[in-house]
Amino acid sequence: MRLRRKPEAKKILSEHPLVFTATEENKSEFQGRWRELFPEPAQPLHVELGTGKGQFLAKTSGLHPEINWIGVERIEEPLLMAVRKGEATKNPNLRYIWADVQWLDEIFAPGEVDRFYLHFSDPWPKKRHTKRRLTYRTFLERYEKLLAPGGDLILKTDSVSLFDFSLEEFQEAGWETIELSRDLHHSPYASANITTEYEDKFVSRGMPIHYVRVRPGRKGSADPGE
Template identity: 45%
Template sequence: MRLRHKPWAQEKIEQYPQYVVANPEMHKGKWHEPFEKKQPLHIEIGTGKGRFITEMAKAHPDINYIGIEVYKSVIVDALDKLIEADLPNLKLLNIDANDLEKLFAKNDVDRIYLNFSDPWPKTRHEKRRLTYKSFLKLYENILKDAGEIHFKTDNQSLFEYSLMSFSQYGLLLKYLSLDLHHSDFEGNIMTEYEQKFSEKGNRIFRCEVKYQ
């Protein structure tokens, strides 16, 4: 995917510190502080243009959400959605997933969403996949005990790889769908990619796994 460069993106991000947390390392171990209420925290890694995380925050006001996106030219689209919705239970972080442990302490996070992550199909890029074992260890270090990962993709190879990675790490499989949009799953909120791919007839794969 070629990203359209937006030279004004950084300036816009800086204009809205109430939505895009400027110094996230200050909240490590106390992530209730930027929010109005102290409640469970769910994060989405690779939030893209923000449709999923914004709609989740609207649907579940009793949960605090953080959307994490590394690309400034992408996160500003999520920022636009948040500015319009003005949700007290949603914040954005413009960071790299590799830096999660610098910003979150053990027990800070209740659930992690991975939606349509880059598949990195070449074997030499395996370590970049967000379901690779080093990332699973990273997630374990910020999640509460028995914390969960909810994973969606249209890429069957990535899904099969991820199921194997989850199993080898010792995660417990709670839910599995090989065709989400033709299943009995309720309350699904689509991402922008999900709508695009499903309209093309692609199957959507989904699973929920839990740390033991």
């Protein structure tokens, strides 16, 4: 994502009431307590990883006030744009975390998140960068630990190679596929879909959007017959 460096972005974000700036020292400050930051703490918690400029969160938080929403983004310039969009909505169910997804299991507690979204994550096409892909097995282990029972993950991408790689990783990790389409905008899931900035760009070029909803397998279930 290429944006002109805004030197003031760091300062604005670190002081912004909607943003938690994670550092090595404080990253676990709200672990297990994220819901308490919202006016309706009993609501489910949905987390978008790699929020970018934040169109999805600004829209979905208004359309789904019954959910508490958090966006995680590591680069300050797009995050500031996302936060500006979010604050303009005045939706009370929306927060942002300035952090790298690498820190996810120190930021959230086991079982704290009901759904993760990976929207147009960087595909890292070179083989030597495989471990950076946000669906690499070590990331799936983190997501599995942090998801509540019955929790799930939604992935959308334009990248066939990232999509195929991700399906293999999900399968290898024993995750269950609940919904899948290689052309989301011409599928039964289109009516519920809320687009992101990258998605709008790819759709305007006529590119199909790949979509999957998955959830971790029931490892360690008390009843193996379940």
